[in-house]
Amino acid sequence: MKYHQIDRELFIKNRNKFTAQMKPASIAIFNSNDIYPVSADSTMPFQQARDIFYLSGADQEESILLLFPDAIDPKHREILFVRETNEHIAIWEGEKLSKERAFEVSGIKTVYWLTDFEKIFFDLMTEAETVYFNTNEHYRQAVETETREDRFIKWCKEKFPAHKWEKSNQILQGLRGVKEAQEIDLIQHACGITEKGFRRVLEFVKPGVWEYEIEAEYIHEFIRNRSRGFAYTPIIASGFNANVLHYIENNQQCQDGDMLLMDVGAEYANYASDMSRTIPVNGRFTKRQREIYDAVLRVKNEATKLLVPGTIWHEYHVEVGKIMTSELLGLGLLDKADVQNEDPSWPAYKKYFMHGTSHHMGLDTHDYGKLKEPMAANMVFTVEPGIYIPDENMGIRLEDDVVITEKGEPLNLMKNIPIEAEEIEDLMNRS
Structure with missing residues (x-):
């Protein structure tokens, strides 16, 4: 990124404000944006989904933020999942977030590779009653593209039909409107x-x-x-x-x-x-x-x-x-x-x-x-x-x-x- 690193205390504060409004025994999930194709092997420049950025500072694709304030294991009350990086990826695509770097940026101590998401999510859903989905409800929105959030919501409802659903947007509208x-x-x-x-x-x-x-x-x-x-x-x-x-x-x-x-x-x-x-x-x-x-x-x-x-x-x-x-x-x-x-x-x-x-x-x-x-x-x-x-x-x-x-x-x-x-x-x- 071109910009200077933002103090992670901002994102810690934002998460605390969000989780304070969550219902008991609930999980909230936030997905990064996709990289959108143009044609052949060309893509549009990546821009992060603003909500996951607001809550974590993670500014790269293939990232998931999970918030579960009532998780039995304290280390699972905040989790950031990022794409696994290695030397090959670093050479071809540039630096990606390592687990250590993800903590520095976000202040989230528990960082897993994205490949571990389904296994860990399933385990945590056995403790949870409600899932907060992050839908786009902006008064001007007219998005026709199926987003990564949209795909996750479909998958989650199919996998966990007995859970209750809530909207993150109701909380985020209030939080993001008033700036730190x-x-x-x-x-x-x-x-x-x-x-x-x-x-x-x-x-x-x-x-x-x-x-x-x-x-x-x-x-x-x-x-x-x-x-x-x-x-x-x-x-x-x-x-x-x-x-x-x-x-x-x-x-x-x-x-x-x-x-x-x-x-x-x-x-x-x-x-x-x-x-x-x-x-x-x-x-x-x-x-x-x-x-x-x-x-x-x-x-x-x-x-x-x-x-x-x-x-x-x-x-x-x-x-x-x-x-x-x-x-x-x-x-x-x-x-x-x-x-x-x-x-x-x-x-x-x-x-x-x-x-x-x-x-x-x-x-x-x-x-x-x-x-x-x-x-x-x-x-x-x-x-x-x-x-x-x-x-x-x-x-x-x-x-x-x-x-x-x-x-x-x-x-x-x-x-x-x-x-x-x-x-x-x-x-x-x-x-």
């Missing part, structure tokens, strides 16, 4: 790498450059700072392209007079950052561009103030909609009749701002977190309003990553990334 201080530091580090990429791009962008060249500038800066790369597929959208919310082709030339919307973020140690900035390709805002830009910035700043303990996610978006409506009226994009006659299920402002303002972030860009419960300290949210005007060939979105604090004043992890129009112009026009 060390996790916030890792997200902050990812945001710092994103800042370096953005400052590099401000010096690079000018009329005539191509969107994919800008993407290349980001990836260069990210990787040279120990990131694996982008936390999600980057959006580099100039001119009209900014009105396509998930534009990822990044294959057009940036024209003089256009605005350039960039939704990018570096990952670090599997933790995400998520930034949006919109800049003038030629380094100078027109009067109209500046009007729209400042309106979006005001909405972002006011929305950020609402991210305090006790806020309800749905009600928060309603309030942000009111703030955006006021700005759109001031810009002349809406009039009072539009607002008076609006459909409550699709308010008038949605014509120009059709997506949500905030989502949890952390190990996943759209991270786990309970959305129907009040916001709490140490939750991390994006704040990302936008105004999209296809008729004016312009879309502007601004986005920062924000930590909710006990004191009520949110902590902006991207406060050092340029966002004020004057600073952006100054940085783009330095000789």
Whole structure:
């Protein structure tokens, strides 16, 4: 891995929080991701399943975490199973976790080779009454691929039909939504790498450059700072392209007079950052561009103030909609009749701002977190309003990553990334 090793105390703490919520005489199982094929002998770059990483720090394929707090033998209350390694594997594939190294990373004292899993699992199931399965229940999930977790669940239900089943997700939604201080530091580090990429791009962008060249500038800066790369597929959208919310082709030339919307973020140690900035390709805002830009910035700043303990996610978006409506009226994009006659299920402002303002972030860009419960300290949210005007060939979105604090004043992890129009112009026009 490119990143510096994470202190295993984080993973020990995470496991303790999880097992504290397990039912008596229960086992929880977490599987690594598969390595997914492309074609022939080609595969996609491996990315670890976030839940097993959150609980163990194990960042390689063919790994299984078993948690059984009530196991009769104390050494079987936490077990990490990893793929057996040897000199041949080390030569052909590189270093894999040894038993000693797995302990150093995870803090789990009992480490077995994966080949021992079925025998040990069968023995422990004779002591257990309930199994926690790790299903993907994220509100945005639409996964069609059968995962390693899916296959395990099928196998386990067939082998042990008399056991009871529970869901790990109910516990993980709450735990992963509220970050430990060390996790916030890792997200902050990812945001710092994103800042370096953005400052590099401000010096690079000018009329005539191509969107994919800008993407290349980001990836260069990210990787040279120990990131694996982008936390999600980057959006580099100039001119009209900014009105396509998930534009990822990044294959057009940036024209003089256009605005350039960039939704990018570096990952670090599997933790995400998520930034949006919109800049003038030629380094100078027109009067109209500046009007729209400042309106979006005001909405972002006011929305950020609402991210305090006790806020309800749905009600928060309603309030942000009111703030955006006021700005759109001031810009002349809406009039009072539009607002008076609006459909409550699709308010008038949605014509120009059709997506949500905030989502949890952390190990996943759209991270786990309970959305129907009040916001709490140490939750991390994006704040990302936008105004999209296809008729004016312009879309502007601004986005920062924000930590909710006990004191009520949110902590902006991207406060050092340029966002004020004057600073952006100054940085783009330095000789």
